Amino acid sequence: MKLLKLVPDNTNIHFLKWRVPFYVVSLILMAASWALVLTKGLNYGVDFAGGQEVTLTFEQRQQAPIGELRDLVGGLGYGDPVIQRFGEPNQVSIRIRLPESVENTPGGANAVGEQVIAAIGKTYPGVRRDGNDTVSGKVAGEFREKAVYALLAAMLAIALYIWVRFEWQFGVGGLFALAHDVSLTLGMFALFQLEFSLQIIAAILAIIGYSLNDTIVVYDRIRENLKKYRKMPLPELLDLSVNETLARTVMTSLTLLVALIPLLIFGPASLFGLTAAITLGIFVGTYSSIYMAAPILIWLGVNSNSFVPQEGTADKQERLARERGA
Structure with missing residues (x-):
């Protein structure tokens, strides 16, 4: 029996070909989202408004x-x-x-x-x-303050983890992708004035977790290919890495959407905001892993030598001694 494949083997989609237009659109959407938050504001629920x-x-x-x-x-x-x-x-x-x-x-x-x-x-x-x-409004204000701290702490901890696991450029790329996802989620709540409560903070943390998971999978494949294909131009290598992880990304996203979309349409009103936030997060998280986290590595100077161990002073002296002895 032939297995169903949502993504054919050896796909070769040139994602990075459109990296500049997509980056411009994403920056515009992020700016528009924050403009909506600052002008229209968020429709705080009882947790945040008292x-x-x-x-x-x-x-x-x-x-x-x-x-x-x-x-x-x-x-x-x-x-x-x-x-x-x-x-x-x-x-x-x-x-x-x-x-x-x-x-x-x-x-x-x-x-x-x-x-x-x-x-x-x-x-x-x-x-x-x-x-x-x-x-009181004071208690609600403390809830808002702690929620903001929780989001910032999660994003910074994730960026630090990626930095230690890979290189600093990957940490910056992961942090920018998370900022993109959170910004667009907040923009949706400001635009449609959906109730913003502690449930939505939990949803945003779930979005951060999903986006991070997808980004790390892509970054791990990029690191492997940087060691394997030393002479391949970086845009081509990034395209190759994204295409190699595309089947896993599509399957994960569709599996989540199969559960979320019926809940979004037929679920109770009390869960609509939570479900809408996570559903949007699946789309923007997948998009940011491909078009935010990957292309930024080009502009941050990642190259084929990024994961080649650097020769220390002691190693250099030992190598020169061996060469003179030979």
Whole structure:
């Protein structure tokens, strides 16, 4: 039985032929993404914007009905709530975003919390109220700050790893590819004003992991070919390396998309932002590994001698002594 091959053997696509136009387009998209973030801003969720937090215990149930609660509270007109188990399986924390008209009204935030508690108590008798507290903007600001630190730390650690594993040029290329992927993801959320919450931070970290994985596979093949084909021009060698890893890249991306696209179309609204971010990340991560991480090596001066061990002073003296002895 003949195996199905999505990518034929010995493909010879000249990816690097269009490296300059694609780089220009990518830089324009990155600039546009940051312009959208700075002008339109991100639609922060309760985690980052603050709001009202209600904690409840369902005394007559072993587990809290998370899905039903999300539909019930979402129907009150305060947007999609953030609902999580809190302590025991029958305890929940419900965070909702406060309307602007309520934020500056004395007692308005607590009134919204009371409305949520009353609606849940009417549907689920025997619910015990444990708390009705306001999540301050200061706390939300700390969440945003820590999220930014987490992303920067992940990107810098990855760049350092690639630097140690390969050469400094590869570290710079990997970091630039990650910056490209994160920028376009943030641009999408700013453009469509999708809710930006801690879920999306997790999605961006997943995108960074996927993009890094694909980039390292390409870089590893480039390093092997630099040792094998010492006289091959670098653009041709990069094309060869990308083509040799193309089947693996396509199979990995399609496998992920098979799971993500149905979830994107038919999944719950609470997971739409997370799924959309990862789906976009699959495309931009694959693209950046080919058209961002690989071509930049040409401009950073990588050549056929990059992975040839350099002769130290002691080695040179030993070699000269052997030559004189001969």
